[in-house]
Amino acid sequence: MARIVVIGAGMGGMAAAARLATVGHTVVLCEAAPTHGGMVGSFEREGFRFDTGPTLLTLPAVYRDLMLKTGRTRLEDEVELRPVDPGSVHVLPDGARLALANASLAKVESALTTALGDGAGARWGGMLGRGRAVWEATRRPLLEEPLPDHPAVLHRDPYVPERRGLLARPPRTLADVGRRELRDPRLTALLDEYALRFGLDPERAPAALTWLPYLEQSFGVWYVTGGMRALADAVLERCRARRVDLRFGTPVRKVLVEKGTNGADGAGGQRVTGVLLADGTELDADVVVDNRPPQASAARNPRLPGRFTLLLALRGARPTDVPHRTVVHAPDRADELDALFGPVPSLCDRPTLQLLRPDDATLAPEGHETATLTVTVPPHGTLDWTDPQRVSAYADAVLAHAVASVPEAADLADRLLWRHARTPADTAAETGAPGGSVPPPSLPGAGGAFLAPGNADPRTGLFHVGGAAHPGGGLARVGMSATVVAGLVGTP
Structure with missing residues (x-):
């Protein structure tokens, strides 16, 4: 039985902690924030609730496996899963509209x-x-x-x-x-x-x-009733059921190592001995699983964009004929790509955007509706996302673009009770992601330029998990990352 410290209660950290505790290890999970979930966050105000990170799930089999292996229950016993139908409705650059079936x-x-x-x-x-x-x-x-x-x-x-x-x-x-x-x-x-x-x-x-x-x-897109935060809650409860020692508000200052002295670590190697907390306390550990971005991930893609999200609290009930997910594609592709990836990052007034209007009565007071607009934008640092004038002006532009492009969205402005904009600066402050960037999936090709760093660190006993480590970002891949790390650590 190993003493294991997991740093970070994001989805990867929690999934790894649950898997490791299930096979008999003693697991302490240290999270700097007062809550869990990492990028799978939520925002609540006046009875309205919104996801602030991922909103839809692909490959739910990853979390089905987690629940089965750590508690012999079905994922559907823990959360309500619903296929999104149609999978998406699209407004194309020329204004043509089509609905694409799910799976x-x-x-x-x-x-x-x-x-x-x-x-x-x-x-x-x-x-x-x-x-x-x-x-x-x-x-x-x-x-x-x-x-x-x-x-x-x-x-x-x-x-x-x-x-x-x-x-x-x-x-x-x-x-x-x-x-x-x-x-x-x-x-x-x-x-x-x-x-x-x-x-x-x-x-x-x-x-x-x-x-x-x-x-x-092929495999479909799924919605979790109550929002994706309900999935994060279910994984947290599984950690509690497996007696993971959960410590919130407990930032880790550094991972402690000692130099290896014999063949186990190799000449000049280093072995993990524990972690140093921000308050000066040392926690001994045989293994440390780090859910924070490894240093190699920042060097891999220093200018990855982030997300601008506009949360809309709407007066009145959701119309019955409104699709769950509508994607509006930028009418000027070159303008959008130049704004995001050109030499001088800027904001595209008519970008590719996603409009989500889930049919979920748990998200709003009775008789009201939530809607979310999401746009990929330059990260904090290349643009100052703490500037309230910039944020407000871009919120106006994104909402106007949605209203003008989607017939079902024509009522958004008229029914608006209030709106709340979230920017890459918010993501950076809450998760530590550089510039508020969103970790992409690992991809083969390009000489390995799009591969996330591996899970095993050169320092013996240190492993990396989560969206910034192999196999990259996205809820399914983060869950796979935890499975890989648990396999590398092994059983007692």
């Missing part, structure tokens, strides 16, 4: 053909088929196993392009896939959105990112 590739292809003309569905479906090949080729080494010490196998992009002649140059980026294989700016906009939601430039992100739309449209 049905055939229905997605049919909808694209109907809305965009003959061949559109087939081109999208062909691309998703090649995304499926990426998923099958990289699923184990990229998601389910520790990152190899020499991950050359993941440095090459496994995306195999559409056959278009023996001398055709294979696409290297997601944007290449759009130009050469989709050949329609409206389809390209659908593909770009998967990169933009994680703050990635489609002109640089490898073609392998096509496995993300394949994954979502």
Whole structure:
């Protein structure tokens, strides 16, 4: 039985703590904040409640496995899961509108053909088929196993392009896939959105990112009643049930190590001995699992964008014909990419945005509704997100863009009781994420430039978990990160 200290009660830290305690280790979890969840936060005011981080779940099997392995219960026994139907409604750059079914590739292809003309569905479906090949080729080494010490196998992009002649140059980026294989700016906009939601430039992100739309449209998107915070609460309760020693308001100043002296650590190696708390207390430990971003992650992508979120408390009940998720795609792709990734970061007045209007009576006082608008924006530091004038002006612009673009959103301004804007500065202050950036998923290709740092630290007994470590950001991958770390630590 090892003495283990977990630093950080984000989803990865809590999931790792629950798994390690279940197999017999003594686990202390230290969280600097007064609450749990990390980026899976919430905001409450006057009876309205909003998620401030992830809002939808893909691959719920990851958390089904967590609940089964740590308590022999089903995830559905802990939270109410509902498939989002339709999976998404899209307003394309030319104003065309279409609804894409949840977890049905055939229905997605049919909808694209109907809305965009003959061949559109087939081109999208062909691309998703090649995304499926990426998923099958990289699923184990990229998601389910520790990152190899020499991950050359993941440095090459496994995306195999559409056959278009023996001398055709294979696409290297997601944007290449759009130009050469989709050949329609409206389809390209659908593909770009998967990169933009994680703050990635489609002109640089490898073609392998096509496995993300394949994954979502094949396996579906799910909503947790009460918001994603309910999932964080369920994982916390599992930690309590496994007798994890939870210590909130307990920041860790540093990880303590001693130099190795024999073959176990290797010449000049270091072994973890515990942690030093901010109040000067030392906690002894055989193993430390760190849910904070490893230093390598900041160097990997120092200018990742963050998210601007506008929380809307609305007077009156939610109309019955309103979709759960609507995506409005920027009418000017070049303007949006230049604002996010150009030499001088700026704000796009008509960006790609997501409008969420969940059919969930638990989120608002009886007879009222919540809605959330989310936009990818430059991080805090490249722009000053503490400037109240900038925040207010951009909130006006984003709301006006939604109202003008989505017929069902025309009533948002008229029904507005109050609004609350959250910026990358808020994310940075609450989670410590540099600039308030959102960790992207690990991706193969580009010589390993898009791989998150590995879970095992060079210092013996130290492991990294969470969105900034292998296999990267997103609720499902964070849960997978905890599974990998628990396997590396092993049983007593």
